[in-house]
Amino acid sequence: MAQALNQALRDALAADPSVHVMGEDVGTLGGVFRITDGLARDFGDDRCTDTPLAEAGILGAAVGMAMYGLRPVVEMQFDAFAYPSFEQLVSHVARMRNRTRGALPLPITVRIPYGGGIGGVEHHSDSSEAYYLHTPGLHVVTPATVEDAYGLLRAAIASDDPVVFLEPKRLYWSKADWSPQAPAEVPPIGRAVVRRAGRGATLITYGPSLPVCLEAAEAAKEEGWDLGVVDLRSLVPFDEETVAEVVRGTGRAVVVHESSGFGGAGAEIAARITERCFHHLQAPVLRVAGFDIPYPPPMLERHHLPGVDRILDAVGRLQWEEG
């Protein structure tokens, strides 16, 4: 996935001279995750810029650059390091189009490596999507596959609206049969994709939890449960149609994400499913999420992150009756 993201940045820089990559360590080092590897060498320091270490300054400067017609792609090094830029994001980035009645749209992509599972110490494993998706004016996107990493990032950079692009860092090293020469076409931002069809119940998930859900669906076959898996890909816009259609077909749904459950994305999704599919539901919509605790230290994180067993337990609580 890391290579696909690098290729997406590379192709975007080559295709459009207004695209600029910026952030701490993105230049000579190529980013701490090497997502920007070689970009400064190939496109110059002005197109891929090592900035001072200051997230509000990085995003604030990107606002001004976008006001002048550039398309900044900002890297926040880790999820929790993005918080100093939160005011710029919610007070300016998200609302500039709105407050200027469309005169100043801001085509900024904010790349944030997020989530746990890589043994990071404190402040390196947060899942911050709920903060962003609550802010009107932002798109919030998270790829779970290598194809999506490339396709969604290209779409995010091409978008005339700001996009918070959440990169599941534990999937950086995931592999797929993917060719940088011929990247596959992917559905646009705002479209969910059914990754696995299943008639018994539906797991609804995104980003780092997709592989876990696919594994759970495979394991569920032993119980005789036929689970489908929906990958949201984009939290804003939220593809309510696809989700509602799939859940109406199965009558049972579990929303899975690793960030804390309380007030999280799963709460919103479960509420919407209930509003739209109530008469089709055989069971309440359940959530499997991280605990409502500050992200735990790495030696304990496996207890916090929703795994296959916890997902299967929830599926079991759907009062399973075949047919």
Place this chain on the structure above:
Amino acid sequence: MTVLDTPAWRPRTEAGPLLPDQEPFRLLGTPEAARLAPDLLTRLYAQLVRGRRFNRQATALTKQGRLAVYPSSTGQEACEVAAALALGPRDWLFPSYRDTLAVVARGVDPVEALTLLRGDWHTGYDPRAARVAPLSTPLSTQLPHAVGLAHAARLSGDDVAALAMVGDGGTSEGDFHEALNFAAVWKAPVVFLVQNNGFAISVPLAKQSAAPTFAHKAVGYGMPGRLVDGNDAAAVHQVLTEAVDRARAGQGPTLVEAVTYRIDAHTNADDATRYRDQDEVATWRAHDPITLLEGELTGRGLLDDALRQRAAEDAEALAADLRTRMHDDPPLDPADLFAHVYAEPTPQLREQAAMLGAELEAEQRS
């Protein structure tokens, strides 16, 4: 090689030339003022008089309920006017919420400049057409924007500078620091103007900063700091013009502290008698920017009745126009609520727009 030869030890800039003057720079009433072009002085004068009248009219409009709130810049008009006049047509202005006057002096329609404070929308003008960023309510957050825009202009090979305005309170914000640091490292063509008016709402200077002056803060970032009498319109204009020229010449940013005073309260909703001494206000009233400039114009024989009358009539016409146009209720379209959130509304927003449409129809029927 010793450690003293390594980059970590070597000074990156010479601190000496960056230090501000000991006292605020003044022009009016000094021998140097004789070199000032009469045309510049009369233009500044006309804008000051207009600005003073604008502040008074806008404050009156709050009492009539025609403006939700107005943060007056009475006493600070010289900074506002000089800011606008120091910029070229392609330059950008990044105002704070108190800088409506600079926005108007830059050529934006006064009613459009007041849209935010009237409450009919957030920004009434097209920032790109006016080359004026939206009035920023959060403190200092517009400063990094000015840096980014100036940087982008330079990358594009354009001869464009940005001027960003902030108050003394705003210098305590993190974004102030980050903006100055970015600007200096990038050598961005940007000028920061701190209007030090003595108070952040009620908090006085002594509780805001322990720096000798705000201009001194520039040295730590590696840019020059200039200290100027903010009520001396000619001095502010000259210092800002030099800073803008310096930016254009690729020499990087400048921090200018204009020492001035907020004669009115923070906004019409504030009671300034609770936190400041009226003798202090009187002292500053005596150091009024209009009076100072009138003294100079009179001394040079430039202030005749005709000029005085022209300036007064122009100011009255502005006030009358404001009264008339602000008296009408602004045309509001509730559909605008959903029109400018995203390039393409999300399915959820389409649904909500339809719901509001139905509510409005029902309202009309009843």
